[in-house]
Structure formats: C-alpha cells, structure tokens
Amino acid sequence: MTEKSLKGLQLDRIVKRYKGDTVLNGISLSVDSGSTLVLFGPSGAGKTVLLRTIAGVIEPDSGQVSINGQDMSGVDPEDRGVGMAFQNFALFPHMSAYKNIASSIEVKERSASRLDAAVRSVAELLKIDQVLDHAPRALSNGQKQRTALARALVGSPSLLLLDDPLRNVDAKLRFEMRIELPALLAQQGTTVVYVTQDYKEAMALGDTIVVMTEGNIQQTGTPAEIYLSPATIDIAKQFGDPVINLFDVTPQRDNKGQYISLSNSRIYLENGIADLTNGEYVLGIRPQALRFSSASDEESIAATVEAVTPLNEKTVTLLLTAGGRELLLSRPAGLDDPEQGPVHVSFDPSAIHLFEKDSGKRVELINTKTEAVA
Amino acid sequence: MSTSQLQLHRVDKIYGVASTGVHAVKDLSMQVNAGEIVALLGSSGCGKTSTLRMIAGFEEVSSGSIEINGTPIHQLPPVRRNVAMAFEGYSLYPPLTVRDNIAFALKSAKLAKSEIASRVAHVAQLLEIENILDRYPVSISGGQQQRASLGRALIRDADLHLLDEPMGQLEPQLRAVLRARIKHFIKERGLTAILVTHDQTEANALGDRIAVMEAGLLQQYDTAAHLKNSPANLFTGTFIGEPPMNVFAASVELHDNSVHLLLAEAVTLVYASSEFDPRVLERIAGVKKLMLGIRPYAVRRAASGVVATVVANQWLGDQTHISTSFAGSNLVIVEHDRVRLNKGDEISVAIAADDLHLFDSETWVALSHGRNVA
C-alpha cells in the first residue's frame, strides 16, 4: 500500500460560493482510512455544505474531492459509494423502516436473500429489528434516528458521512448513542466524517477535530490539542461548559520580568517569550481551574458570590470580583461550596491561556507563576 | 417588588371531549411559594406547557382551581391575572425596536421615563443585548430574540413570571453565565417564577424546586438535590441525571449478616447487613425482582471489586465518561479527571451501599436510597 491509499478522504482547496457569499473558502483536509474526523463549528460555518460536497449532492465551484485515492470530480452521488445520515433523519415517509434501510443497497445487491440478511443484521446491531415493518411516523425519535443510521451503515460504505445525527434526539438518547457509536463505527472499519455543534460529541468521537468558522478551518488537532491549546479565543469559548473566563489585560514589566496583573496578584511570564509589554491581550482561565482559597492566601482574588447553579454533577458559582469583573467557577458537586457572601479564589498560573486581543490568536506561554503584590 | 404565592388545586386539562380527548394534565396539585423559582420539567407532551398556559390564562382548566395569594384566577382573562410571560416563540412585536419591546409593559403601566430607561439598561446589560436595543426583531438572531423576550418578561412587576423554554435557543457559550445572572436577578428582586423546560440542566441551575412531569402526571416535586439522591420512582431516577443512571435488573438474597444483590451473568454485589437500615431489609425481603440504579458518578474504580471491561473512554475536557460492559449491560462511570484507559481494559469497580437505589421492578416505585428506606 502506498502512502496515498491510506487516505480515506482527501479534500483539496474546496471553494463554494452562493450569491457572492463564500461558504467554503478553500478547504483542504485529509482523513486517514478507518479514522473519525469531526467537523466542528457554529451554524453557518459551512460544515453541512462541505459534507454535501463530499457526498456529491452539491458541486464545488473549484477544488477536488478524493475518496480512497480516487478523484470524484464528475462522479454522481449514487456512484461514490458513501453512506450518509442526516440531522433531520430524512427517512422516506412512504416506506417502512425495512425498505428505508434496504434502499441503500437494493441497487447493488441483486440477491434478495443477501439483501435481507444485510438489512436484518444492521437492524439488530442498532436494536431496531423489532420495528422494521413500521412506517417512519410510527417510530419514536430514537428509533427514527437509528433507522437513519442503519440506512447509512447497511452497505458497509468505505466513507460514512454523519451530519449532526444526534441533534434531534433527547439528552438521554444522545448520551447513549455517543457512548455506543465509536464501537459501532470501529466494527465497520469505515472512515467517518462527523458534523456536530456539540463540543462534547466532538471530543468524545473524534480522532481528529477540525474547527470551522465562516468557511475557513481555524484549527485541526486531536481533542486534547484543541481543548488544552485552543488556537483562538473563539475556539477556547466553544470548547468547555461553562465557558472560559476571559479578561482584557495589558502585560507590564518590572525588575522580575513581564507580568500580567490581576486583582492583587501578578502572573509572571517566562522570559522565553516575545515582549508583550503594553500590548492588548485577553487572558483566559477555565472555570474548573479556579478554586476557593482562604483570605490569608495573598495571591487570591477577593470576590462575592452572586449565584450558585448546579450543572451535571458540577457546581457553577458566579462571582463578582472587587474590581467588578464576573468570574465563573466550576467544581465537582458535593464539595462544601460557599452559597453567598465574600470569598477568595485562586488558580494555578500554568492553567492560563493568553490571546492577542485584535487577532484572537493564541500566545504560547511557558512556566507562568503567580506572586502577590507587595 | 412583588411576592406572591401560587396554588394549583386538583387541576385537570382535557383537550376535546372528556371521553375521547387527550388528557394532558391529570389531577395536578402544587404550590409555588412567594419568591420561589419552580421548574416544570419533562419531555414534550408531558403536560408542562399546558400547565403553564392554564396559569397564564391561554387555556381553560377542565377542572380544579388556580389561585394567586388565595384568590382564584382561573376564570379571569389573561390580562387581568397580572402575570408576565416569556414565550418559547419569542413573540416580539415586529414594528417595535428591542428597546420598545422590552419597555412596552412599563409604558402602559405609566412609569416615569427615567425609571423605564434605567430598568431597560439594567436588564439589557444582564442579558448582553445593550448593543442591539435599537434594532428591530427581524434583524437579530434567534438567540438575541430570545434574550429580548426574556428581558420583556423579567422587567415587569408582576405577581408571577412565567418563562416558557426561555433558554432553548441561547448561544451555548452564554448559557451558563446567563443562567447564573438570571437566577441572581430573580432572587435579588424576590420574584416568583415558573420555568417550563425539557432541559434538566436549566431546571437544576435555576429551580429552587423542580416538578418532574410525565404523561400528564406530576412524578415528583422536590429540590434538585433530592431528585438526584432520592428519586421517588424509576422514571425520575433515570430521567434526572446526566449521564443517566445505570439500571440493572436484580434479585435479592438476604443472608445472616450480608445482603446479596444478584445481577445478570452471575455478578453478585455483597454488602454487610449492618450497612442498611433494618427497615430496608424488611422491605426488600419480600420483593423478588427489583431494579438497581447506580449514578455514574457514584461508581468508583477500586483496587478490588467487581470486574468491568472498558467499552469506550471519552474525555470531555473537564470530565471523563467511561462506558464498561458489566453484568450483561452497560455501566457508565464518570470521573472529574482525565482517565487513561483503553478499550478492552479490565477494571475493578466498587459501589458503596450508600449509592444503591432500589426500585420495585413492577411498580417502579423506589424502595430504598442508600442505607435508608425511600
């Protein structure tokens, strides 16, 4: 096998415009055969258009799609050998669940018994074998979603496109499917492109995550790379619930080096990085990196509790600092959290993120440390 | 400042003819105390929206009564009930700017101009809509419209504030902070509020008490902590909690000094009898088949214990969801740290007696929570 044939999907400078709006602005990416790539971004980022371009139902204005090393230019969607599941399920309302699933292979598979066996085995895998003769309107939301997945999976396509398939099911089902999906996909060994707006889904399912905004790729990386080193402010805001705390800061310099002052503490930046003094920057601290500390801790920030709101086994506290800034602090539930009144919080300086204010781009920091102001 | 108490007494709602119609709300009695935030939580069709619409006066009650501060209001037209409402579909007045939409009710209440201006400014700051106050509803996003609609409801002095799915369309990054701010605002002004939602995160974050509804029936009406720790039945137990509660069919064997819970595939959990209130043992002795519920956060990885095999390990940045194959079913474990486990790894898990929830498998009624009888 050559290096190239290992790519299940390759996109080369895909451009798509609608009425002068650039929806895809030269997207290039590749997915290793058998791995899962997540396209993540807010609505309007171009994820769905990109997915449809790969499927061949939308033609790009320029650029090239290759599936398993083969150029797909001019190849009709029915001849690309891909499977696709849609956000709104897109089941055929006038066909039973069985026929819906069978429709994906009825053209290729001439043997009725093999077709039947394929439909039944995928239905069993997805636990819908009991409802195969139901019409879509007689299925529950979860069953509809599983039928749509079964229809995409049944032909064992080498490339599977999933367009936010868990968007329209309730939280419980979404969680169950999120846990189940990786095993299911691994079993099929297909290359997967998965579109979602939910960062948890992206992190849970992606070998690689591609973050898109307005037709451009912002960052490509593993879930850990994206979460721990977000390339822009926007990405830092999109990954994490509750959202990361952000403050405008202007680094200063004293005889010990460059520092950022926050309340009554100074966060010293390692000398290895460029001179940031007097520039406009944004400091980010994730809510779970903050912790309550005692008033005697000189580096701590004084604040008052505004509201306490539980969030999935975490407790999120909204604080107002003495300087009038809002801070969100998140801790595992069940700990002894203050409900109201004055508190002090501190954080590990290595957990901070720094971004340029204008461009939103990340500034890499090394070995930050905090000191109290004398 | 207004504080009012709401009382629903044996309220029924039947759409259509009594015998054939849809029984949307069944014999609902509940009280909302002055200054309390209550969340009506349930999936679509559970009767929560019908209940809210009956309180607001957009639907008649089929039988029963609704009182505010002891005065029956269910015969009054909506305008005379003195309730403020934020609608799921926003319902902003298209010809008015966001500012005028928010101030609308205050203007008809003949408040001083300066008072109106300062209130609008405050609410706009709270909801981060200061920069769109002079725009018209059509020109702003769905999330912004929803925030404007929330502002229009929150700004009023009403006996009761009704919020119908107030945050469903909000930008994900704003949710945590807006929830906290809105809670602070409502508490600070001592408003009485009822919130209808299908999202338990929202209900948990805002509600002092949560009314869980299903199939028109009130399943449980309690604080978030009680719903989590002492669910009244299996429905509430599995509905509340994200990720959902792990459930296993089990049978009980009582020995001299120990309690054996027998699960599928010969998995047995053994506890000392002394770990339970004697009444728990009495109660479960007669029940042959029961359902065992375990919260994902309660499962601990231990040096010794029962063996489970890892099926999926998903790190979400601030917590890790581990799905394991256990007793012929799935056992989901959640930890707050990043856990490095691979598919196929065998781990030992321990489940403390404190974290067992036992339900009758026929009636779904809770039998015990931890050491105590339900």
Added chain:
Amino acid sequence: MLETSPLETFLRGVAILLVILFFMFPIFWIVLMSFQTNETILRIPPSFIFEPTFDNYRALITGKLETNAASLDIAFMRNMGNSVLLSVGAVLLALILGVPAAYSFARHKTRFSEDIAFTLLSFRFAPPLLVLLPLTIYFQKLGLSDTYFGLIWVYQLICLPLILWIVRGYFEDISEDVEYAYRIGGHSWFETFRKIAVPLAGPGIAAAGLLAFIFAWNNFIFALVLASADKQPVTVGALAFVTASGIQYGQIAAAIVLSITPTLLLAVYAQKYLVEGLSLGAVKG
C-alpha cells in the same frame, strides 16, 4: 378561548346561516328551475310551489326538444362527452408536462427559472380574448382549429400554470435531504424523482389535477371560438337553448345541474386536497 355566552353562540349561528344562504341560493334556485316548465319559471311573482316535471331532463338525455312551435334536436349528451374528453385530455397532458417542469423549477434553480415560472403563471392574468384572435388564425393555418387536439393544446393555458405552481410548492416542501438520501443510496436522479418526489407530492398533484379539471370543465370562451358544434363542451352547448322562439330556461337549468354534477361530486370527494392545493402547498397534510 374563555367561555362564550349563549347570545354570542346564537349570533354566530345566524351569521353563518346568512353566508350559506347567500352562496347556496343560486344553486338551490337553479335546481328548482330544472324541475319546472318555462311557464312556471316565468311566473310573477315567483313561487316555491309548483308541480315538478322531468321533461327538461328527458329532453336533454333523449336529445329531442319539443316546444309549442317545433321539435328541436339538441346535442347535449354529445357536449357532455366532449367536455369529459377535453377536460380529461387537457389535465393528463398538463400533468405529463407540468409535474416534471414543476420539479425542475423547485429543485434546479437557475438564473432565469423564476422568470420563466412567472411568465407561465402570467398566462392566467391575460384576458383569453387577447390570445384568441391570433390563435384562431394560426390554428386555421396549422389545421388545428376544430380538432380535439387543438382544443386540448389551448386548454394548457388554463391547466399548465395551475399544475405547475401548485405542484412546485409541494416539491419545495419535500426536504432536499430526503432526496439526497435516496441518491446517495445508489439511485439516479430520475429514480429519485419517480420513487421519492412524485409519491411524496402525491396529494398536491391530485389537488392540482382536480382543480385544473374543474377550471377546464368550466371553460367557455376557448371552445366557443375554436370549436364547431360537434366539438363543443357543455358550457358552450347550453347556448343552444337560446332559440329564436325564446329562451328555454328549464332546459338551461337542467343542463347546468347535469354539467356541474361531476365537478361538484369531485370537489366534495376531494375537499381536503383542494383546500391544501389552493394554498399552494403551504399547508402540509
């Protein structure tokens, strides 16, 4: 929403009754006329009391009209046959041409597709007489005047825009994803059109066809100008009762009753589809 008083209920009933009377009275009166002789019809003052007669219907069905003055041949049954042939033919042709065109307008938006679709609709705005004069001359040159085919062709002016616009709305209502899903499943676009789009737009196509049928059936002017006696539909045929010796009100009434019966039955049968179809697919079934 809240309780309505008995008075309100009563007033509402009266209002509804008035509306029904206003719309239904002409039909009611015509049905009464069809069972009367010319003499009783022309009585002054008119009366609801008369001795019903089936003479009018007998005359229409047998094709012989006996008057005091003379015996007259009438071709009413032939006219009925023409009406059926022309309307059914026109609707079928319009469906064959219009449904694929509607699909194309709904799914493959090109630069001029909106203009072309509107131009087709605008045929409905122009007074028919405007087109008729030049058409008569062309038809004579082409040998199409006084042929069924020529008439069916002209009827497309009525049927085609109707079908195109109604069915297009239905096609637009079908989620594109549903069609994409079928194509990705290995089917050609034509298979997708046949197996997915057409069945899903079925109610709309039926409604449009029905409506087109009614409009075609009720057409008067095209056939009056372009067809001779033996190709004329009932609408034109009814003119035969305006004779030199007087107007045969009874027979006209009976002819009207007979000629509206098929469309009325169809309309009642398919009321639900019709209302949906008229809202251009905006209301989903």
